[in-house]
Amino acid sequence: MIVSATPRFRNILLDVWQPLFILFLWDVAVTVFYFISPFRAPALPLTLFGTALALFLGFRVNSAYQRWWEGRVLWGAMINASRSLARGSMAFLPIDDIGPARELKRSIVLRHIAYVHGLRCQLRRQDPAPEVLRFLSPTEAADPLSRTNVANGLLDGTGRRIARAMREGWIDTIQQTQLESILVDIANAQGGMERIKNTPLPNQYRFLPTLFARLFCILLPIGLVESLGWATPIGSSLAGLMFLTVLHIGDDLVDPFADTIHDVPMTAMCRTIEIDLLQAIGDAAPPPLQPEKGVLW
Template sequence: MLIKYSDNPFKQVLGIAFYNKRNIFLFTTFSLIATLQYQFAEIFIFNPITLPVVPVTILGGALAIFLGFRNNSAYDRWWEARKIWGGIVNASRTFGVMICTFSSSYFSKGKVSDERVLTWRKELINRHIGWLYSLIKHLRKHNHWNDLEKYLSEEEIEQIKSVHNKPTQLLHKQSERLQEAYEANIIEDFRHMELANVIKEFYSLQGMAERIKGTIFPYYYNYFTGVFLWLFVICLPFSLAPEMGWGSIPMSIAISFVFTILEKSGAVTEDPFEGRAADTPISTITRNIEIDLLEMIKSETVPAPIEPKIGKFGVKYLD
């Protein structure tokens, strides 16, 4: 998630120019061609290519409608992703509290030791943290899973390598362990049902995130927005040159830049799980949940929060 650009205005301008250098070059080329051929038409005795302002203005209006729809829809996807992970935060904390307070050797009347209860708590908390990190990998389509050994056993890691949806199978394993704890009288009936409801909520939140990841933005909006955008960018300087002369060059570059930045912002925001500077910071959110849960079980190895990253040209963002 982008926090802010550099505090240095020079770095801000330089960064924006660097990441849009191709488009700026094309805008400048089109503007120079349109203006030069108009200015030197009398000298070389040929009719310059010009376009009336009204059709180009109408095209710009239609383009603005397409861009507005796309950007609103893309922001809705980004905001829904943030709400989903906010729900995962709340449900994870609830799950951790329930695991630590609902389980007890009391229900077994001495048949289950306190050490076994503590071991069970740590196992479920660790597996839940493993689920969080596996969900990130699942959404980002990572193929390496060996770095989960901190929270999952070697047997579990080998098991999930062969399944299609790894986070789903980890939740299934959690449900099995809850059932075993109920049968061993570590938790009683009502508390077992409450914990099962939290697992159900995790399934629901995971499905919502998968829906965003798996739903491709309608192709025709992307395609025709791009077609209209570049048609407008090419036509614009040929309509401004007769009206503004040499002033049409900076003006057409500026107008074209505004429209392309709007198009680019919508394209970047469409998929909020890729780990880019503009995406939902699911790695940072997961680390915060990890810290909360490990502190609940009084773990001795609690990681530090993820600090904001500094990218090129001083951009500050969270992963």
């Protein structure tokens, strides 16, 4: 996620320079043809076309931003539920400095840190094994890493440990229900993230705005050359730049977990969870993640 307050015009130009260059060449060709031939540009209702296209692109960008914002809200819920899980585990399980209850509390907390990092890797289509093995032994990690959904396997293991605490008499059924409800909130957040990741925008939202924007850019110099003359390539390219940029914004936001500079900063939020949970069990924690060149990952 870009957190710098300075506009990154260079990145915008790098994203759209190829279609913009092709558009500029087309504008030049239309302008030259207009002045060396008896061709007269037809009167095109560019204002009407442009207004309709702007509304169409606006719907697309709003839909893409809604997906991005929902992804951010779900990760905010994950942070809150993670803190609640650690707090409940530390408060409900017996205070035991060296016994099995202490190890169980540490196991629940460390497994959950491994869980959020594993979920982050899954959403970015990366291998979660290295992150999971940072917090779990190979024996503990073997079962979840053998599953198709590694994060869900880790969450199942946490549920079994909470059930074990109830069987051992360390917590009662009410406390188990409270901890299990937190796991349900975590699972719901994960399900929402997977829904966003695995469900693309409808084809009409992806194909038609792109088609109409490019068609409008083709018609633009034909409708402007009468009034702009030799300045048509500049005026038409600037107007085309605006439409191409809006089109690209929708592409940037449609997948908030794509591991790009525009996605939800999952690495930083996982680090926040890691810090809070490690400090909850009295372990040393790493520093918060800082932006790199104005980007928070």
